[in-house]
Amino acid sequence: MREQLRRLWRQIFWAWTPNSDREASEAIVKNLWLHWFPAKIARASMDWNYSFWLGTASASLLLILTVTGVMLMFFYVPSTERAYGSIKDLEYAVSFGRILRNQHRWSAEGMVAVVFIHMARVFFTGAYRGSRSINWLVGIALLLGTLLLSFTGYLLPWDQLAFWAITVGTSIAKEAPVVGASVQYILLGGHEIGQQTLLRFYVLHVFFLPIFVWILFGYHMWRVRKDGGLAALEPMRIARMMRPKETPRTKSYSFFGITPGTSVAVMSSTGLEEEDQVFSSPNLTRRLTLVFLAVFNVTLAAALMFNAPLEGPANPSVTPNPAKAPWYFVWLQELVASTTIRIGPISVSGGFIGGILVPGFLLLLITFWPWFDRSPLKAEGVWFPPERRRQNYTFIGAMVVIVALIFVGVYLRGPYWRIYWPGQARPEMPRLY
Amino acid sequence: MAEPRESYEAKDFGWMVAMSIVLLVLVGISYWREFDTEWGKYQDEFPTVLSHFGRGDDVKAFRPGIRQIWIPKIGVTDRCITCHLGYEWSSVLPASIAEPLTPHSMNPWLAKHEFAKFGCTPCHGGDGWATTVVGGHEGGKGWEDPMLSNKLAAENGLTRGEMMQMRCNFCHRHDVATPGMDEINIAKALFKKKKCIMCHVVEGNGGVTGPELTYEGDKNPELVDFAHVTGPKTFFNWNVQHLKAAETVTPGSQMPDFNMPPDQARAMTLLLLSWRRLSYPPEYIPDPTVAAAAMAAIATPSASPSPTPAAAAH
């Protein structure tokens, strides 16, 4: 009875144990969904404390966002007249609609955070060297794709928040030298935010950007394997190379029968010893399911606890006071609001400096960082190695500044973008009656 | 030295079972949320009320669910009736039934403002899309048009009926006077008497000493200065104070101090705030001559001994 129950649980939760090694590897290799994983995975990669499974969490969020997003597409109307009403319908009239929208919203914000922390993890462990630098670039493109998805999704409810965040966002694009005005024109589909803008952002949000992110995600995964798995394995490989060579004793078949001696030693794809590895099925597959379940639970719990914001319908003639960007863009808003430079009669807009120059510089810096990193090889795949201390402190410094700016923007800024300290009374905004 | 293979299995397996149970619980909660609605409780109650008043057949016909009055040409999607189920039952249910099942009072003007033609929010305000008490009455964050409740009216020194006349005048702005709109009628008479039009443009006519007032009700409350206003920080209150003593509220204002008593100032404010942009089709805009005739009928009681204002009005 007990054994039967145990088997039932295992069946339900797909926690089956293959009966043989062959079955275990075939479960991966012959499966459409799993064949892009290696048949065996290093124990070091299974460690919770190296990768924190942030990439898997990001991918889980992407999957959740795609499914909830496709669901939302059935209810959302990308028209300036009906968009706001269709969001209200989701909130109040569609069965489970509010949870659906909430989960999409919180997953989106979660994905921005998790993708960024994933990048930070890769940076702190120096896991972007050699052939992995290509995947670092792909990762940066994925981060940008995530941010663009958030930005385009932000306009769709067509409420005050959306309308003015997009006004500010596209005005930043306008500050780009030479092409700025054209970029704004093509984004808005005109000179002002209108039906064309909504439709463009909608198609970008539900088609082009998801396709872009999914394809890059596939490539990202494929490269992880081609680059030899997680960088956590590099110290093991180095250790293995250092170890005195003990040539494996094998039998060779020759025309004269069995010859003692050595033949070509076949390295396994991960280049690791047998005892350092476990079969991907069920170890990796179960772990992936577990991470997905955990992420799904977190987003669903958030969706049940907090409602996605929705303000009054878009009103082009009244700017909300203050008009704040979502938290992950607030640091940029802080920058654009405080980086205008005036020297005599010449002034350079903060929209250009804080909106384009500073983030552009940060982006270029982070993009080409792998080629600036001159730390020794043994610093790869290890958390906070002493050889990379300065680099990591630089990165942490930049992160602290960004988080501080986000904090200021989200919690301290009040009407007319003035600073109000905690406890300090904010002016009451006038109501109609 | 390396972890035994079994260790992943045991730990991950345990966590997976835990996560799966959490998932089931969360999905359970989402179902509970879906079926445990605010409006569901009222809809459970309503059939009991109906049968109590001998409408057993109607109980059989009663189908629970979200209800809405949808009038696309005036942009109305009003789900208020999902909870306010008794709204059209005034012939059967007594007015003493507690909200939200209370029938709509059979006031005289209801005859010409059918539910099916106007819905709820054009007269009452609020967020018609919402199906929750707070969401529908107050609207969410940034919702500028809350329902005109007794409480809200009292905060502005008025009764709800008086406050609602502001909304009547969205459409009735061209009536000289309208039966049942006493506050607005007083204000319209005052507007004429005080010769406001000497200094303010309204719909293309008037002097240019002061700002145009045609769409005063649409004005962003942030645009006026509250530095010299006492009391609540509302555009309503600003107008009341400004009408009492313009110089004090807006230093340097050329507007004379009308020294309006509070009730007149409030009536004037209702009129000013009623001037909003409206995109109703022509059949919704009342003919001022009808209201004029109705007012005349009330003024000469001999012509119609017991006039019901609205019956005469249209």
Added chain:
Amino acid sequence: MEDDRKARPANPDPERRKVLRMLGKGSVLAAFLAQIGAAGRAFFPNVLYEPPSRFKLKRPSDYPEGYTFDSAKRLFIVRKADSFHTISAICTHLGCTVQWKAVEFDCPCHGSRFRPDGTVIGGPAPRPLSWWQTAVSPDGFIEIDTSTEVAIGTELIAKTGKA
């Protein structure tokens, strides 16, 4: 294998083939790029469903003294006796609508402040608020062109008789 290869007719003119191959590849590439260009061009609308940049407002005599905000057009008509000018309400920083506060313009988005003539007092705004070209149309209305900026201080003198 060898036989198969021999069975194929020998390339009579390798040079010619090379040129033709180049021509073929080049044509496809050029056509592809041109198609991308065509697709890209389609995204720049040739007609716009938005109000024209040149439009008429009311007659000069219809404006009171001081600052009159037109919320639909996002601009201020400023009248002083018979002289008029039009100041844009669009903040030069990132496009929010500024508010006239009796002695200055304030922007709710990032706290830019402007003097009554639109020049910057403080905040992130890089430029003064635009002064739009303002004229009186032949039929006597104030006509504004928001595609043409004029120098600060450019006034339109319109005799209205009453002021």
